[in-house]
Amino acid sequence: MSNKLNHSMSLAKPDALDISNKQKIALAIGVIGLFILALALLNTNFPNKALFLTLALGCISLGIIGYARGAYLNKLEGIKNDGVWFKSISSRGVWGWIVGVILTTFYIVLYFFPKYLGLATDGEANTGLISLFDPLSKLLSGRAASQWFVYGTLYTVAILAFGYKFILKYRHNRYQQVRTVSVMFFQLGFAFLIPEFMYVMNNDLPYYDLKSMWPLNYYIFDEWSVNGFLSNGTIGLALLLFGIISIFVISPILTYKYGKRWYCSWVCGCGGLAETAGDSFRQLSSKKMSAWKLERWLIHTVLVFSVVMTTAMIYTYLGYDSNDFWLTRGVFIALVIGFLTLLFTAVLYFKGKEFGKDAKYGAIGFFATIALLLILHFTGTTDNVFFIKAGTLRSTYGIYIGSIFSGVIGTGFYPILGNRSWCRFGCPMAAVLGFQQRLFSKFRITTNGGQCISCGNCSNSCEMGIDVRAYAQKGENIVRSSCVGCGICSAVCPRGVLKLENDSMQGRINPTEILLGNDVDLMDYVNKN
Amino acid sequence: MEHIVIIGNGISGVTAARHIRKNSDKKITIISAETKHFFSRTALMYIYMGHMKYEHTKPYEDWFWEKNRIALKQGFVKTVDTDNKTLHFQEGDSVTYDKLIIATGSKPNKFGWPGQDLKGAQGLYSKQDVDNLEIYAPNNKVCKRAVIVGGGLIGIELAEMLNSRNIPVTFLVRETSFWNGVLPEGESQMINRHIKNHHIDLRLNTNLKEIVADENGNVKSIIIEETGEEIACNVVGLTAGVTPNIDFLKTSKIELGRGVLVNRFLETNIPDVYAIGDCAEQHKAIGNRRPIEAVWYTGRMMGETLAQTICGNKREYKPGHWFNSAKFLDIEYQTYGWVFGSRGKPEYEKHFHWKHEDDTKCITVAYHKDTNLFLGINTFGIRMRHETFDTWLTQKRDVAYVINHLAEANFDPELYSHYETAIQTAFNNQFQTA
Numbered sequence: 037m038s039n040k041l042n043h044s045m046s047l048a049k050p051d052a053l054d055i056s057n058k059q060k061i062a063l064a065i066g067v068i069g070l071f072i073l074a075l076a077l078l079n080t081n082f083p084n085k086a087l088f089l090t091l092a093l094g095c096i097s098l099g100i101i102g103y104a105r106g107a108y109l110n111k112l113e114g115i116k117n118d119g120v121w122f123k124s125i126s127s128r129g130v131w132g133w134i135v136g137v138i139l140t141t142f143y144i145v146l147y148f149f150p151k152y153l154g155l156a157t158d159g160e161a162n163t164g165l166i167s168l169f170d171p172l173s174k175l176l177s178g179r180a181a182s183q184w185f186v187y188g189t190l191y192t193v194a195i196l197a198f199g200y201k202f203i204l205k206y207r208h209n210r211y212q213q214v215r216t217v218s219v220m221f222f223q224l225g226f227a228f229l230i231p232e233f234m235y236v237m238n239n240d241l242p243y244y245d246l247k248s249m250w251p252l253n254y255y256i257f258d259e260w261s262v263n264g265f266l267s268n269g270t271i272g273l274a275l276l277l278f279g280i281i282s283i284f285v286i287s288p289i290l291t292y293k294y295g296k297r298w299y300c301s302w303v304c305g306c307g308g309l310a311e312t313a314g315d316s317f318r319q320l321s322s323k324k325m326s327a328w329k330l331e332r333w334l335i336h337t338v339l340v341f342s343v344v345m346t347t348a349m350i351y352t353y354l355g356y357d358s359n360d361f362w363l364t365r366g367v368f369i370a371l372v373i374g375f376l377t378l379l380f381t382a383v384l385y386f387k388g389k390e391f392g393k394d395a396k397y398g399a400i401g402f403f404a405t406i407a408l409l410l411i412l413h414f415t416g417t418t419d420n421v422f423f424i425k426a427g428t429l430r431s432t433y434g435i436y437i438g439s440i441f442s443g444v445i446g447t448g449f450y451p452i453l454g455n456r457s458w459c460r461f462g463c464p465m466a467a468v469l470g471f472q473q474r475l476f477s478k479f480r481i482t483t484n485g486g487q488c489i490s491c492g493n494c495s496n497s498c499e500m501g502i503d504v505r506a507y508a509q510k511g512e513n514i515v516r517s518s519c520v521g522c523g524i525c526s527a528v529c530p531r532g533v534l535k536l537e538n539d540s541m542q543g544r545i546n547p548t549e550i551l552l553g554n555d556v557d558l559m560d561y562v563n564k565n
Numbered sequence: 566m567e568h569i570v571i572i573g574n575g576i577s578g579v580t581a582a583r584h585i586r587k588n589s590d591k592k593i594t595i596i597s598a599e600t601k602h603f604f605s606r607t608a609l610m611y612i613y614m615g616h617m618k619y620e621h622t623k624p625y626e627d628w629f630w631e632k633n634r635i636a637l638k639q640g641f642v643k644t645v646d647t648d649n650k651t652l653h654f655q656e657g658d659s660v661t662y663d664k665l666i667i668a669t670g671s672k673p674n675k676f677g678w679p680g681q682d683l684k685g686a687q688g689l690y691s692k693q694d695v696d697n698l699e700i701y702a703p704n705n706k707v708c709k710r711a712v713i714v715g716g717g718l719i720g721i722e723l724a725e726m727l728n729s730r731n732i733p734v735t736f737l738v739r740e741t742s743f744w745n746g747v748l749p750e751g752e753s754q755m756i757n758r759h760i761k762n763h764h765i766d767l768r769l770n771t772n773l774k775e776i777v778a779d780e781n782g783n784v785k786s787i788i789i790e791e792t793g794e795e796i797a798c799n800v801v802g803l804t805a806g807v808t809p810n811i812d813f814l815k816t817s818k819i820e821l822g823r824g825v826l827v828n829r830f831l832e833t834n835i836p837d838v839y840a841i842g843d844c845a846e847q848h849k850a851i852g853n854r855r856p857i858e859a860v861w862y863t864g865r866m867m868g869e870t871l872a873q874t875i876c877g878n879k880r881e882y883k884p885g886h887w888f889n890s891a892k893f894l895d896i897e898y899q900t901y902g903w904v905f906g907s908r909g910k911p912e913y914e915k916h917f918h919w920k921h922e923d924d925t926k927c928i929t930v931a932y933h934k935d936t937n938l939f940l941g942i943n944t945f946g947i948r949m950r951h952e953t954f955d956t957w958l959t960q961k962r963d964v965a966y967v968i969n970h971l972a973e974a975n976f977d978p979e980l981y982s983h984y985e986t987a988i989q990t991a992f993n994n995q996f997q998t999a
């Protein structure tokens with residue numbers, strides 16, 4: 037009968053979406069680049085490392101760029117989502133799982149077994165993959181490469197090349213283009229180049245990516261880090277102060293004006309990777325109510341953990357005696373508790389009504405944190421907190437949250453859980469910004485009266501798993517703490533229903549029963565009830 | 566407890582059920598022959614194009630119905646016995662009701678073309694239609710060409726769908742220009758060009774004569790009325806409009822016209838029987854609206870209104886200002902108020918038309934030639950704010966006011982280019998020279 041059965045196994049995978057020859061060539065070039073890296077990993081000793089590194093990174097970039105051009109440039113401008121749920125890689129098919137496993141393995145090796153990447157031990161020279169990156173590292177900062185340098189380089193290449201792809205995909209949408217140029221800029225400049233140059237200027241300074249702020253940058257207030265800053269005179273002190281001001285002053289102002297998007301989808305490196313390399317996986321995030329519930333517990337638990345952990349870290353290196361330094365352990369704990377209490381009462385006082393049902397959970401979080409801090413204070417000894425070594429607490433956080441959650445699961449599982457599972461379920465920074473976005477920001481996504489046709493494109497494309505449609509079909513603005521303001525829901529909406537905007541706080545949250553377009557008397561009657 | 570039975574789980578029936586639940590404790594049952602759960606019909610195209618899967622088109626998760634105590638029954642209602650308040654199903658069982666809401670939607674028009682029921686000839690309305698398309702047009706090897714008959718909103722969606730799988734499409738449109746029964750000429754022609762830019766073989770002024778079968782009863786080709794030309798194809802999309810889906814009511818006592826006839830309270834001639842959505846026909850059209858309004862949001866509004874009546878707060882169906890939207894391949898279209906194409910345009914209605922040089926954006930503003938009263942706007946490639954236009958229509962603004970305040974109504978994403986100045990300049994030039 038139909039010859040279709042022969043080459044397509046299922047109805048859900050139409051085979052008409054083949055890629056063009058141009059794209060096949062681009063893929064081949066990209067694979068050559070990856071192959072060079074694989075050879076290096078297997079300890080092939082390349083004669084001219086600089087040349088081969090250039091070749092590898094060049095081929096990978098060219099491959100991605102060529103593929104993107106083949107995919108988008110021969111079509112008219114518009115939404116390019118054809119077949120995303122048919123393609124194996126973007127619909128949790130075999131390729132999706134393969135890529136997921138490879139990425140996850142890479143992260144595990146990177147975090148826990150860097151020696152397999154060729155990291156030198158005891159002052160010897162690097163070997164393997166890491167040694168391939170030595171020439172670039174030497175060029176930038178004069179030192180040999182580390183596994184983090186390799187990672188940073190690949191990360192940056194990915195954001196730049198896939199950023200280019202993203203810009204082509206959305207070449208009708210200026211918001212998407214500008215935003216992408218912004219993440220490309222911050223990754224290349226702030227995360228990659230500037231720290232290397234800072235090292236050249238002053239090699240005692242701790243690695244500091246200026247845009248990465250506490251609590252995402254969870255080690256900034258560690259003893260070694262703070263000592264590193266403080267032992268470096270004015271510049272060190274300035275940097276440390278900048279770190280404190282970023283989270284307590286700059287971030288609240290920007291979040292008030294623009295929502296958390298100013299950080300999450302314009303500046304942040306994790307967000308940058310998610311928006312570019314991770315773009316093909318955004319539809320995989322779960323929109324179920326159950327996922328939302330899990331999200332709220334998980335992300336706030338991580339936040340509590342990171343607040344307590346950071347406090348504990350600082351606590352351990354403070355003294356008892358105010359004669360040595362005014363900031364003693366007691367004073368410090370009191371300050372932290374005072375600050376949190378002030379924050380909590382202020383929120384309840386000003387925003388208690390909007391907070392509504394969530395106030396209960398807020399209170400649980402608040403009192404849990406305070407209780408933990410008090411226990412900390414009364415059980416803390418010179419180097420023990422909660423009866424365990426402070427360092428253990430810190431390294432537990434580092435391993436489980438900093439490495440496993442953000443890297444292994446957050447990025448490794450892109451093709452399975454979607455591109456923002458870290459941002460959604462784990463990032464304490466996102467929790468802080470989201471909290472503010474929900475309660476004290478001008479940002480919202482406005483829905484356009486009665487125009488929604490409930491098609492679901494918006495929800496499907498939301499990388500944060502927000503069921504955008506649930507709001508849009510009720511004519512209700514979207515004011516959600518997790519929204520990173522990527523604007524894709526607005527871009528894909530076929531009826532022009534969604535607009536990201538900053539406007540007054542009044543009427544920002546507008547639950548309605550009956551939408552615009554129906555009898556005005558009926559609307560008044562029902563919506564007032 | 567009063568039992569409310571709703572036939573049809575589309576937007577109108579489901580909206581009615583949700584609002585009845587919000588306002589009462591009545592027993593609610595929704596019946597459908599199509600799918601167990603409510604899905605968005607407007608999203609059917611995206612399933613075939615691979616943007617979404619069927620499950621993503623469901624606006625509510627499956628647990629929603631039980632949680633809200635809305636019973637779902639799958640089955641096809643064969644006859645309605647209003648004397649005994651009983652529905653009889655094709656499957657043999659029956660259900661009694663206290664109040665009945667008919668929300669059975671539409672079905673594709675078929676005008677008696679020879680061959681219209683062949684394998685591969687189909688409309689695009691139901692989930693089953695998309696499943697069939699998956700069988701007859703999975704790719705361009707099985708379906709070497711498709712012909713679409715009827716240039717309306719569903720026809721162009723079908724064209725976009727087939728195009729997404731690189732299946733060559735011939736698009737037969739009876740009118741002299743795409744959808745120009747509704748769209749003014751400038752817009753309609755811009756869309757003609759856009760369709761052709763997508764390599765779709767658009768044939769204007771062209772009617773279908775017949776569909777030819779091969780030896781297995783599959784579609785083999787079509788023949789064009791005007792020229793007699795035969796076009797080989799494997800699929801024929803019949804998208805020449807829809808009619809109310811009410812054949813099963815013909816044996817009942819419910820009064821029917823083209824649809825189920827209802828008054829402004831959405832009541833039929835039989836007490837306790839109501840009709841809403843695509844299948845309802847007003848005895849007398851409301852304002853400029855048609856007696857049968859087959860669009861998504863009117864179904865929703867009728868559901869919102871009827872729920873009030875059923876819950877004891879009797880309400881007339883009194884829709885506000887007309888609005889609608891659609892998308893023609895890559896070009897979004899929105900309309901607020903009334904803008905008529907050449908057909909049906911009142912003699913007092915005049916137009917101001919502006920088109921961007923890139924040929925993908927334009928607007929048409931309709932106004933009263935004597936009073937300059939703003940009547941409505943069509944916009945292509947520029948998003949507008951519903952609320953703003955709704956307010957202006959209520960305030961009865963004149964056309965100059967609207968043109969001068971267009972920026973307030975802009976709803977495009979941030980950082981987009983704005984065209985208000987260009988539009989104002991064009992408007993002023995036209996009015997000085999005119």
Ligand SMILES: Cc1cc2nc3c(=O)[nH]c(=O)nc-3n(C[C@H](O)[C@H](O)[C@H](O)COP(=O)(O)OP(=O)(O)OC[C@H]3O[C@@H](n4cnc5c(N)ncnc54)[C@H](O)[C@@H]3O)c2cc1C
Pocket residue numbers: 489572573574575576577578596597598599600606607608609610640641642643668669670671689690691719722810813841842843844858859860861862864890891
């Ligand atoms: C492809 C497509 C795209 C569209 N796009 C848009 C758009 O962009 N904007 C817009 O405004 N409108 C659009 N429409 C129109 C819109 O979808 C309809 O107006 C709307 O869905 C009608 O809703 P309804 O509740 O009246 O009926 P329906 O959604 O048709 O639901 C009726 C249900 O009742 C069931 N039923 C019928 N008879 C029986 C019976 N005897 N027993 C049991 N069950 C029965 C049917 O199977 C069906 O499931 C589109 C329509 C289609 C087909």
Ligand code: SF4
Pocket residue numbers: 487488489490491492493494495504505508509528529530531532533534
């Ligand atoms: S907001 Fe837009 S994309 Fe989302 S469901 Fe409504 S019409 Fe579809």
Ligand code: SF4
Pocket residue numbers: 481497498499500501502504514518519520521522523524525526
């Ligand atoms: S709601 Fe929209 S803007 Fe916000 S994260 Fe989701 S897709 Fe992005």
